[in-house]
Amino acid sequence: xxxxxxxxxxxxxxxxxxxxxxxxxxxxxxxxxxxxxxxxxxxxxxxxxxxxxxxxxxxxxxxxxxxxxxxxxxxxxxxxxxxxxxxxxxxxxxxxxxxxxxxxxxxxxxxxxxxxxxxxxxxxxxxxxxxxxxxxxxxxxxxxxxxxxxxxxxxxxxxxxxxxxxxxxxxxxxxxxxxxxxxxxxxxxxxxxxxxxxxxxxxxxxxxxxxxxxxxxxxxxxxxxxxxxxxxxxxxxxxxxxxxxxxxxxxxxxxxxxxxxxxxxxxxxxxxxxxxxxxxxxxxxxxxx
Amino acid sequence: xxxxxxxxxxxxxxxxxxxxxxxxxxxxxxxxxxxxxxxxxxxxxxxxxxxxxxxxxxxxxxxxxxxxxxxxxxxxxxxxxxxxxxxxxxxxxxxxxxxxxxxxxxxxxxxxxxxxxxxxxxxxxxxxxxxxxxxxxxxxxxxxxxxxxxxxxxxxxxxxxxxxxxxxxxxxxxxxxxxxxxxxxxxxxxxxxxxxxxxxxxxxxxxxxxxxxxxxxxxxxxxxxxxxxxxxxxxxxxxxxxxxxxxxxxxxxxxxxxxxxxxxxxxxxxxxxxxxxxxxxxxxxxxxxxxxxxxxxxxxxxxxxxxxxxxxxxxxxxxxxxxxxx
Numbered sequence: 035x036x037x038x039x040x041x042x043x044x045x046x047x048x049x050x051x052x053x054x055x056x057x058x059x060x061x062x063x064x065x066x067x068x069x070x071x072x073x074x075x076x077x078x079x080x081x082x083x084x085x086x087x088x089x090x091x092x093x094x095x096x097x098x099x100x101x102x103x104x105x106x107x108x109x110x111x112x113x114x115x116x117x118x119x120x121x122x123x124x125x126x127x128x129x130x131x132x133x134x135x136x137x138x139x140x141x142x143x144x145x146x147x148x149x150x151x152x153x154x155x156x157x158x159x160x161x162x163x164x165x166x167x168x169x170x171x172x173x174x175x176x177x178x179x180x181x182x183x184x185x186x187x188x189x190x191x192x193x194x195x196x197x198x199x200x201x202x203x204x205x206x207x208x209x210x211x212x213x214x215x216x217x218x219x220x221x222x223x224x225x226x227x228x229x230x231x232x233x234x235x236x237x238x239x240x241x242x243x244x245x246x247x248x249x250x251x252x253x254x255x256x257x258x259x260x261x262x263x264x265x266x267x268x269x270x271x272x273x274x275x276x277x278x279x280x281x282x283x284x285x286x287x288x289x290x291x292x293x294x295x296x297x298x299x300x301x302x303x304x305x306x307x308x309x310x311x312x313x314x315x316x317x318x319x320x321x322x323x
Numbered sequence: 324x325x326x327x328x329x330x331x332x333x334x335x336x337x338x339x340x341x342x343x344x345x346x347x348x349x350x351x352x353x354x355x356x357x358x359x360x361x362x363x364x365x366x367x368x369x370x371x372x373x374x375x376x377x378x379x380x381x382x383x384x385x386x387x388x389x390x391x392x393x394x395x396x397x398x399x400x401x402x403x404x405x406x407x408x409x410x411x412x413x414x415x416x417x418x419x420x421x422x423x424x425x426x427x428x429x430x431x432x433x434x435x436x437x438x439x440x441x442x443x444x445x446x447x448x449x450x451x452x453x454x455x456x457x458x459x460x461x462x463x464x465x466x467x468x469x470x471x472x473x474x475x476x477x478x479x480x481x482x483x484x485x486x487x488x489x490x491x492x493x494x495x496x497x498x499x500x501x502x503x504x505x506x507x508x509x510x511x512x513x514x515x516x517x518x519x520x521x522x523x524x525x526x527x528x529x530x531x532x533x534x535x536x537x538x539x540x541x542x543x544x545x546x547x548x549x550x551x552x553x554x555x556x557x558x559x560x561x562x563x564x565x566x567x568x569x570x571x572x573x574x575x576x577x578x579x580x581x582x583x584x585x586x587x588x589x590x591x592x593x594x595x596x597x598x599x600x601x602x603x604x605x606x607x608x609x610x611x612x613x614x615x616x617x618x619x620x621x622x623x624x625x626x627x628x629x630x631x632x633x634x635x636x637x638x639x640x641x642x643x644x645x646x647x648x649x
Binding site for chain 1: 389396
């Protein structure tokens with residue numbers, strides 16, 4: 035006899051309006067965590083949260099109550115410094131107790147400054163060293179196909195880490211093995227540690243490079259939820275034979291007027307005044323998070 | 324005194340030779356377990372995984388000459404429950420892809436088996452292909468099991484044992500013509516277990532991998548000179564069988580290590596650490612000194628860099644001369 039648990043469906047996907055409200059809520063939550071816990075890498079968490087929200091609440095099937103469900107889609111975060119963005123998503127989805135967020139990067143807390151597999155449910159990869167997680171995704175996608183499993187593997191990357199040569203080894207192998215079950219995205223906010231990507235190491239045109247490697251690549255405004263959803267929808271069509279990638283053009287610190295494009299907030303500490311200004315910028319949402 | 328002991332019968336009376344024992348062992352493992360997958364990096368025949376490929380094409384993945392990607396793909400597969408055996412020459416798996424081995428394989432205790440073919444000075448392609456510090460690199464990684472088999476018997480038994488242990492393993496692997504020294508009817512390989520092959524009272528010879536034959540020959544030469552040598556074979560370099568080393572060292576009061584590797588970081592260092600902490604005794608290490616090697620045939624290189632019976636004999640005589648009586 036099959037238990038009711040086995041029939042429980044994954045949470046329903048959100049529509050564009052719901053996703054937009056959700057990202058506002060998640061931005062608020064990140065601001066609050068950064069404020070209460072002494073700071074966070076907010077610039078990239080804010081640029082990438084729309085892409086991550088679209089994947090986690092619409093395209094990647096997953097359930098915080100059953101984090102090891104074999105049919106879940108795998109969601110892998112490559113640049114570990116985006117940890118806070120993933121943590122607020124996972125907390126909101128019930129992968130762990132929301133109150134754990136207030137321990138972010140405390141000594142002994144499982145919520146480390148960079149993501150580390152095995153710390154909390156839902157963190158499926160360790161991303162502290164750049165450029166490795168796309169390869170893990172290729173391995174997971176190959177394993178899924180060999181076992182006849184239908185789930186997808188989503189990999190979120192940054193534009194700065196495209197400098198790493200291993201990314202292109204992985205890109206070649208994903209296309210070679212015709213991994214239509216692998217969908218990647220790049221939060222292309224145009225900046226890496228030492229400055230603008232165009233000045234530090236220009237890897238553009240990224241979409242042309244991935245296409246030349248045998249991928250289907252779609253560029254879009256990565257902070258426009260309707261555009262993001264449209265891009266992922268095209269790459270998540272059934273029966274695909276090629277890996278797909280959404281290159282989301284985004285803005286650092288997106289959503290907070292005084293942070294957008296401001297390098298001073300790469301690692302942001304928010305006193306009560308800044309916190310209040312940031313919250314005032316974040317209109318909409320449901321406050322449900 | 325006679326050197327015949329019960330354990331000596333683990334050795335064949337006459338050494339033989341086998342061809343491609345790894346290739347056969349891997350096919351046999353594929354027959355026994357359907358969770359074993361094989362990854363290669365454009366060295367299919369050279370690493371003897373072509374037999375597995377022919378037999379189990381759906382479980383064979385050639386990722387091209389891209390070892391970093393190869394290792395992390397294997398980690399992704401292991402997260403899904405597969406047991407990947409990852410192949411290249413030892414130098415490329417350990418030198419070129421060290422960070423991938425460290426932060427993805429070792430850090431996650433991933434169930435990935437790294438098979439580094441052509442150990443030490445057995446490559447003819449010179450220092451780019453001679454894995455002379457691979458044991459050191461792998462031994463320092465937390466939780467990594469490190470193996471260096473001596474012969475075809477050991478290889479045949481080691482391969483299924485690697486799949487049995489849950490966690491990362493680095494194994495050196497010999498290919499093509501491989502000596503057969505151990506009696507497959509009597510010998511039983513176990514990870515973490517050292518094998519006493521000869522008892523003796525004056526000096527303990529601790530060996531791993533291809534140095535087993537020269538060490539056994541050295542024990543004979545030493546006997547002829549009135550020095551009684553015990554032989555302890557350590558196919559598992561890590562975790563070292565510390566009780567076995569200490570028990571035999573305590574009876575001999577002098578120790579010599581021998582390995583197809585730098586004297587730094589491998590078996591010699593492991594034994595030195597144990598003796599230094601637990602049982603300080605005269606110790607000599609036979610292996611490659613602080614140098615890269617020139618290209619050449621294995622026979623030439625083993626002689627040139629002192630990886631032979633004569634060097635073991637001389638090291639043993641030096642150690643015995645410094646021996647401290649209890």
